[in-house]
Amino acid sequence: MKIRAATGADHDAIWNIFHETIATGDTYAFDPKMSRQEALAYWFRADTHAYVAEKDGRVGGTYILRPNQLGPGSHVANAAFMVASDAQRSGVGRSMAKHCLDEARRMGFRAMQFNFVVSTNTPAIHLWEQLGFKIVGTLPGAFHHPEKGYVDVYVMYRSLLED
Amino acid sequence: MKIRAATGADHDAIWNIFHETIATGDTYAFDPKMSRQEALAYWFRADTHAYVAEKDGRVGGTYILRPNQLGPGSHVANAAFMVASDAQRSGVGRSMAKHCLDEARRMGFRAMQFNFVVSTNTPAIHLWEQLGFKIVGTLPGAFHHPEKGYVDVYVMYRSLLED
Numbered sequence: 001m002k003i004r005a006a007t008g009a010d011h012d013a014i015w016n017i018f019h020e021t022i023a024t025g026d027t028y029a030f031d032p033k034m035s036r037q038e039a040l041a042y043w044f045r046a047d048t049h050a051y052v053a054e055k056d057g058r059v060g061g062t063y064i065l066r067p068n069q070l071g072p073g074s075h076v077a078n079a080a081f082m083v084a085s086d087a088q089r090s091g092v093g094r095s096m097a098k099h100c101l102d103e104a105r106r107m108g109f110r111a112m113q114f115n116f117v118v119s120t121n122t123p124a125i126h127l128w129e130q131l132g133f134k135i136v137g138t139l140p141g142a143f144h145h146p147e148k149g150y151v152d153v154y155v156m157y158r159s160l161l162e163d
Numbered sequence: 164m165k166i167r168a169a170t171g172a173d174h175d176a177i178w179n180i181f182h183e184t185i186a187t188g189d190t191y192a193f194d195p196k197m198s199r200q201e202a203l204a205y206w207f208r209a210d211t212h213a214y215v216a217e218k219d220g221r222v223g224g225t226y227i228l229r230p231n232q233l234g235p236g237s238h239v240a241n242a243a244f245m246v247a248s249d250a251q252r253s254g255v256g257r258s259m260a261k262h263c264l265d266e267a268r269r270m271g272f273r274a275m276q277f278n279f280v281v282s283t284n285t286p287a288i289h290l291w292e293q294l295g296f297k298i299v300g301t302l303p304g305a306f307h308h309p310e311k312g313y314v315d316v317y318v319m320y321r322s323l324l325e326d
Contacts, residue, residue, distance in 0.1 A: 022234075029236030052264070069279060071185075072307040073192030073316070110313075113302060114230060137300015137318045139276060144235040150273075153236070154316055155300045 001092065003099045006050040006062060010041055011050065013059035018043065021082045027121050027144045028080075051099065053092050060087030063096045065103055068113050077109035077160075093124075097131055104160055111159050118143045119152040133158045166262045169225060174203055176215065176222035181206065184245045188309045190284050191243075206280040214262065218254050223250030226259045231276050235240075240272035240323075244287075261296055265296065267323055274322050281306045282315040296321040321323055 006014060015028035018039045019071075022030040043050050043064055053061040061083040079100050083092045093146075104112055114133070117125060137155035145151045181202045185193040193202075206213050206227055216224040224246040231241035235245060242263050246255045267275055275294070280288060288298075301320035308314045 023237055028236055029232035031234035033266075063246075069191055069192035069305075071194035071197075072188055072309075073279065073305060074194075075307060075313075076302070076305050111304065113305070116236065136302060139239070139299060139320055140322070141274065142232075142236060142239050142276070144238060148236075150238075155302070157287070157302055157305075159303070 001060075001095050002054045002097060003051055004054065005043075006052045010052050010059060010062070014043060014050070014062045014158065015039060017059070017062055017082045017084045020085050027118055027124070029116055029143065036131050049103070051096070051103075053096050053099075055087070055090075055092070061092040061096050063100055065100055065107075067109075068115070069152075075108075075110045077104040077107075077112045078115065079104070079112060094127060094131075097127060101131065101160065109160055111157060114154075114156040116142075117154040117156050118145070119154055120145060120148055125154065125156075128156050131158070164223075164258050166214055166216045166259060167217065169215045172268075173215050173222060177213070178202060178227045180222070180225055180245045180247045190281055190287070192279055192306065195256050204237075204318050210263070212266070214259065214266075216259050216262075218250070218253075218255070218316060223253065224255040224259050226263055228263055228270075230272075231278070238271075238273045240267040240275045241278065242267070242275060257290060257294075260290060264294065264323065272323055274320060274324075277317075279305075279317040280317040280319050281308070281319055283308060283311060287315065288319075291319050294321070 015036045022127045025032045048064050048066040050064050052059045063081040065079045067074040109150050133156040135154045136157040139153040141150035142153040143151050182284045185191050186195050187288045211227050211229040213227050215222045226244040228242045230237040231239045277290040296319040298317045299320040304313035305316040306314050
């Protein structure tokens, strides 16, 4: 698997993954009807580094890395990950996450924070915990799940200074 | 004191308050050198309701109210408050906070979340606790304080459904 910076040539692949990810409405706080233009504007924002994971010349996942806050909060990174439905459980997510932690360290970030991990998204939570993240906050009922109704959301955090 | 929706005629007053608030660099994760244009773009973003508190025809404070997340997270409000240095301790902050909670309920928000309350900002934390907010998360060292170095940041949250 090759993980590299995303380019304009990846827009179609990224939009396909983005769209199928938000269409289910069970993991991300995006409007499932978000347009391609809005999605790509978000993914390629000026302060954001976007990456794709390629396997056999096909994009199986994408992630972004950026400062979570400005100025005196800009030493903490934020990231978001999306894996194509037909590439789930193939290790793409884990590979991107490790790549992301390395990139964040390389850029000098001191920590990484996920602001909005839906508590019913157990595969993601397990992966983040395996990679050293801890739940540092719980937002009661902050996500409206299409089947489960209002469910909690976790804030997850890890230092990048140790190990 | 009169609290009302902000208009273009309030831009100067808002920028003055915004600028002096972020210049100290000890409460907000904004670059202290943020430009007037960037600041007003942030305060008057398309998804944002901006307000001012007026006393004797003078703007002593300003606040914004908006959804904290999109789509399945958009039932939780976010807000930010700034008080002019010469209007501190005059009750402007508390009046705006109460107004904001009423507005958020009126708009149908189910809860309110502050993503980034610097732990050294004790007056703000006390006010939020008095108004029913709880610390639901702690971000270790997530703010670089100009004198105290890396300090913790709190995530604070309250339901708008009770009482």
